Amino acid sequence: MAQKTALIVLAAGQGSRMKSDLPKVLHPIGGSPLLEHALRSGAGLNPSQVVVVTGHGADQVDAALVDIAPGASSVPQTEQLGTAHAVAQAAPALDGFDGDAVVLYGDTPFIASSTLHRMAQARSDGADVVILGFDAAEPGRYGRLIADGDRLLRIVEFKDATEAERAVTLCNSGVVMAKASVLFDLVSAVGNDNAAGEFYLTDIVEIANGRGLNCVAVRCDEAETMGINTRAELAGAEAVFQTRRRSEIMEDGVTLVAPDTVFLSADTQIGRDTLVEPNVVFGPGVRVASGATIRAFSHLEGAEVGTGAVVGPYARLRPGTRLGPKARIGNFVETKNAALAEGVKVNHLSYIGDAEVGAETNIGAGTITCNYDGVLKHRTTVGEGAFIGSNTMLVAPVTVGARAMTASGSVITKNVPDEALALARARQDNKAGLAVKLRARLLAIKAGKSSKPNKAE
Numbered sequence: 531m532a533q534k535t536a537l538i539v540l541a542a543g544q545g546s547r548m549k550s551d552l553p554k555v556l557h558p559i560g561g562s563p564l565l566e567h568a569l570r571s572g573a574g575l576n577p578s579q580v581v582v583v584t585g586h587g588a589d590q591v592d593a594a595l596v597d598i599a600p601g602a603s604s605v606p607q608t609e610q611l612g613t614a615h616a617v618a619q620a621a622p623a624l625d626g627f628d629g630d631a632v633v634l635y636g637d638t639p640f641i642a643s644s645t646l647h648r649m650a651q652a653r654s655d656g657a658d659v660v661i662l663g664f665d666a667a668e669p670g671r672y673g674r675l676i677a678d679g680d681r682l683l684r685i686v687e688f689k690d691a692t693e694a695e696r697a698v699t700l701c702n703s704g705v706v707m708a709k710a711s712v713l714f715d716l717v718s719a720v721g722n723d724n725a726a727g728e729f730y731l732t733d734i735v736e737i738a739n740g741r742g743l744n745c746v747a748v749r750c751d752e753a754e755t756m757g758i759n760t761r762a763e764l765a766g767a768e769a770v771f772q773t774r775r776r777s778e779i780m781e782d783g784v785t786l787v788a789p790d791t792v793f794l795s796a797d798t799q800i801g802r803d804t805l806v807e808p809n810v811v812f813g814p815g816v817r818v819a820s821g822a823t824i825r826a827f828s829h830l831e832g833a834e835v836g837t838g839a840v841v842g843p844y845a846r847l848r849p850g851t852r853l854g855p856k857a858r859i860g861n862f863v864e865t866k867n868a869a870l871a872e873g874v875k876v877n878h879l880s881y882i883g884d885a886e887v888g889a890e891t892n893i894g895a896g897t898i899t900c901n902y903d904g905v906l907k908h909r910t911t912v913g914e915g916a917f918i919g920s921n922t923m924l925v926a927p928v929t930v931g932a933r934a935m936t937a938s939g940s941v942i943t944k945n946v947p948d949e950a951l952a953l954a955r956a957r958q959d960n961k962a963g964l965a966v967k968l969r970a971r972l973l974a975i976k977a978g979k980s981s982k983p984n985k986a987e
């Protein structure tokens with residue numbers, strides 16, 4: 531039977547260098563908060579419990595958890611007294627938990643699930659405390675992992691390290707795995723006799739060794755340990771994320787004509803043999819089926835695109851859009867909360883919102899579903915095989931029946947029966963010779979205005 535695991539995610543820091551009213555862990559990468567990325571990493575361990583330690587902006591973090599991790603519990607760290615102190619706040623929430631605990635960080639979004647599985651394997655192989663380390667290209671002021679063979683002896687902070695220890699390139703990521711009861715016992719023994727007066731989680735290694743416990747380090751790629759402390763680092767992390775996601779979807783059989791110009795979200799799903807042209811943005815909640823074409827300069831968010839559908843160029847699909855197979859959304863078309871069935875065409879300059887459109891219907895250029903009365907939203911329903919003439923205003927709530935038509939320029943305020951033609955525009959009346967007379971009159975008025983003296987003269 532696999533060992534049960536709990537996640538302890540530290541998310542209490544203020545992130546003052548972000549210079550933001552938003553808690554640092556809620557700043558997004560790929561459309562998802564940093565905290566969600568950290569939780570997604572830990573989800574690969576199939577945790578039995580998730581505890582998020584909050585502090586700065588706790589109310590905002592708690593509100594975000596309702597959406598991104600509804601099963602998680604949060605505990606406050608009312609005073610930020612160090613990482614060991616933060617971990618200790620999770621102890622009551624995990625009281626009696628008989629399994630391993632993993633300490634992750636809400637501002638470190640790229641720890642791979644496979645790395646955490648290797649840490650779990652080290653635990654299975656007999657390690658009491660597992661620390662995640664990385665070989666740094668430029669170790670700088672990172673804490674160093676000092677080992678004797680496979681045994682990790684201690685973690686030494688840069689300022690306390692000797693020259694020989696500073697030459698060590700194996701650095702501390704801060705990620706820890708141990709039996710929950712052991713972890714909390716070790717944390718309770720950590721003191722704060724240091725210049726900052728803080729309780730450091732790194733001290734548990736030396737304490738554990740002093741008790742005869744087996745401490746080991748598992749290595750990961752340095753890129754996994756990237757922490758976010760500034761806006762510049764956030765931008766750098768976004769670039770790393772986008773590069774990875776682009777590579778992943780291309781490996782899955784998606785063609786990106788100009789990969790560096792396509793921006794993806796953490797949850798973007800795109801089927802094989804889909805073609806994505808340059809300068810396309812996928813916001814959160816987008817699913818694209820196989821064989822679709824997303825043309826240049828389109829923006830999609832919260833939308834589903836069916837097999838073989840075509841979107842764009844210059845299209846905007848807003849949340850709630852569902853395009854059926856082989857549907858076509860053309861240039862300067864916006865959709866929102868609209869279900870367009872198979873083969874529907876909306877090719878030019880239209881807004882389709884709060885609507886349901888039947889299969890093989892053609893929506894003419896300039897059509898608008900007038901869905902908002904200033905207070906409430908209303909739905910438009912168009913039956914299959916209908917033809918909506920150009921520049922039709924569909925004033926919701928309204929239904930246009932199957933195989934019905936609307937005349938161009940109509941304002942449709944009443945339901946249109948199946949197979950009927952609706953004309954809703956004023957009758958045209960031509961006045962012979964009036965255009966010449968009107969033009970002459972306007973020119974005379976213009977000339978009279980230009981002959982008036984300038985008031986400044």
